[in-house]
Every structure is written in C-alpha cells, then in structure tokens.
Amino acid sequence: MHILFLGDVMGRPGREALRRELPGLRERHAPDLVIVNAENASGGVGLAPPEARELLALGADVLTGGNHTFRFKELQALMNADHRVLRPANRPPGTPGQGMTVVRTAAGVPVAVCSLLGRVFMEPAECPFLAVDALLASLDPEISHVVVDFHAEATSEKQAMAWHLDGRATLVAGTHTHVQTADARILPHGTAAVTDAGMCGVAASVLGMDPAIIVKKFVTSLPARFELAKGEGTVQGLLVHTDDATGRATAVFPIS
Numbered sequence: 001m002h003i004l005f006l007g008d009v010m011g012r013p014g015r016e017a018l019r020r021e022l023p024g025l026r027e028r029h030a031p032d033l034v035i036v037n038a039e040n041a042s043g044g045v046g047l048a049p050p051e052a053r054e055l056l057a058l059g060a061d062v063l064t065g066g067n068h069t070f071r072f073k074e075l076q077a078l079m080n081a082d083h084r085v086l087r088p089a090n091r092p093p094g095t096p097g098q099g100m101t102v103v104r105t106a107a108g109v110p111v112a113v114c115s116l117l118g119r120v121f122m123e124p125a126e127c128p129f130l131a132v133d134a135l136l137a138s139l140d141p142e143i144s145h146v147v148v149d150f151h152a153e154a155t156s157e158k159q160a161m162a163w164h165l166d167g168r169a170t171l172v173a174g175t176h177t178h179v180q181t182a183d184a185r186i187l188p189h190g191t192a193a194v195t196d197a198g199m200c201g202v203a204a205s206v207l208g209m210d211p212a213i214i215v216k217k218f219v220t221s222l223p224a225r226f227e228l229a230k231g232e233g234t235v236q237g238l239l240v241h242t243d244d245a246t247g248r249a250t251a252v253f254p255i256s
C-alpha cells in the first residue's frame with residue numbers, strides 16, 4: 001500500500017497548493033490513502049466546515065487535528081457527523097468528535113488513523129503515550145495499518161512517540177512545527193517516522209504567516225495580528241510504502 005501524509009495546510013495558499021499538486025502526486029505515487037493535517041486550513045488558524053469539505057473534496061481521505069482544531073465551534077457538529085474529520089484523541093472525556101477512525105482503501109484494506117497532541121511546550125492535554133496505547137488496544141487485531149499524526153512542539157517528544165510505537169504503527173508523522181525535518185526513516189520494527197512532515201503553504205514565510213508581521217512582533221515585543229503570507233504555496237509531507245500483510249513500512253520518501 002502507498003500512504004500519502006501531508007503536513008499542516010496553511011489557509012488558502014495551502015489549499016490552492018493541494019488543488020494544484022494533488023493530481024500530479026496521485027499520478028506519480030498512486031496513493032491508496034491520503035491523510036492531511038487540517039488544523040490551519042481556515043485562515044491559518046483552525047478548521048471550519050467549508051474548508052474541511054473542500055479538503056475532503058480535493059481527495060483527502062482523513063483530516064487530522066491539532067491545537068487549533070476547535071477554533072471554530074461549527075466544526076463540532078461536522079466532526080460528530082463525519083468520522084473522517086479528527087481532533088486530537090488525548091483531549092478531556094466529553095470532547096466532541098473522535099481522535100481515531102478506521103477507513104478502508106479502494107482495495108478494502110482497513111487503516112486506522114489517529115490524531116494526538118503533545119504536551120511539552122503545549123497547552124495541557126492528557127498523556128498522549130497512554131492515550132495511544134488505549135486506542136491501539138481497542139482496535140480490531142485484524143487491522144495492521146495504523147497511521148499516527150503526533151502534533152507536538154518538542155523534537156524529543158515526537159521522536160519518543162515514534163519509538164514508543166515502533167512495531168505497532170505504520171507511520172508516526174510529527175506535525176505542528178511546519179518545517180519539514182530531514183529525518184524520515186524506518187525504525188527497527190518497521191514504523192516509518194518523521195519529526196515533522198512540513199507544511200502545505202507559502203514557503204517564503206514564518207510558518208506560513210507574513211514574515212514582516214512576525215519580525216515586527218519579535219523586534220518590538222508588541223502584540224500583532226498575524227496574517228497569512230501571500231504567494232504560491234508548496235506541498236510537503238511524505239509517502240510511505242507498506243507491506244500489505246504486516247502493515248509495516250518498507251520505504252519512506254519525503255515530499256516537498
């Protein structure tokens with residue numbers, strides 16, 4: 001199986017980049033499943049229902065979440081109605097939506113996709129390590145393909161999660177820091193991992209935002225309203241090849 005995982009989509013430039021690049025990526029890499037981190041898809045912060053529907057219509061099979069997922073309260077109803085739109089699993093009990101879903105490829109192979117939030121230099125969340133253990137324990141043992149989006153700030157926490165899941169997940173992809181790291185690899189027990197998948201958005205920016213505003217904020221230490229950077233977006237993420245029988249990764253390729 002081929003799985004395409006794309007990093008945080010930053011607003012309209014990110015969505016337009018997906019619209020432009022996804023057909024070619026499909027042609028070249030024939031992904032059986034496309035997973036997209038969508039926490040920034042609406043204006044750069046949050047996900048609203050129109051942009052969620054737009055990304056699904058563009059060909060995303062599952063949208064994963066992050067610290068900004070709940071910015072628009074209208075998303076709650078959509079998440080409750082559509083299991084393809086995830087929020088981080090390790091939120092307090094009673095949080096709307098779901099943190100894991102099982103989707104089937106066109107060939108009928110089930111794939112579990114899970115969204116998790118880190119806790120280092122982040123807002124409070126439940127333990128992502130114990131949360132993912134509980135999620136995996138709840139899965140039908142027939143499901144061998146598991147993709148985890150670990151939305152976290154600290155490199156150490158993201159790498160620790162990859163090792164925690166080595167042999168139990170197909171892919172552990174870091175998101176949230178928006179800069180693709182050069183460490184895509186397969187761990188000894190067959191889990192593909194990358195510290196950060198990167199961003200779908202304007203590269204000439206600070207994490208997808210207008211650099212002039214961010215620079216001014218750092219220089220002056222005054223509050224500023226962030227705006228999306230203007231220009232053409234790029235698409236970043238990774239492609240994973242898997243062993244259909246075991247669900248373990250056989251190859252991983254960064255895409256930028």
Ligand SMILES: [Fe+2]
Nearest residue numbers: 008039040176
């Ligand atoms: Fe993000």
Ligand SMILES: [Fe+2]
Nearest residue numbers: 066067068176
């Ligand atoms: Fe984030």
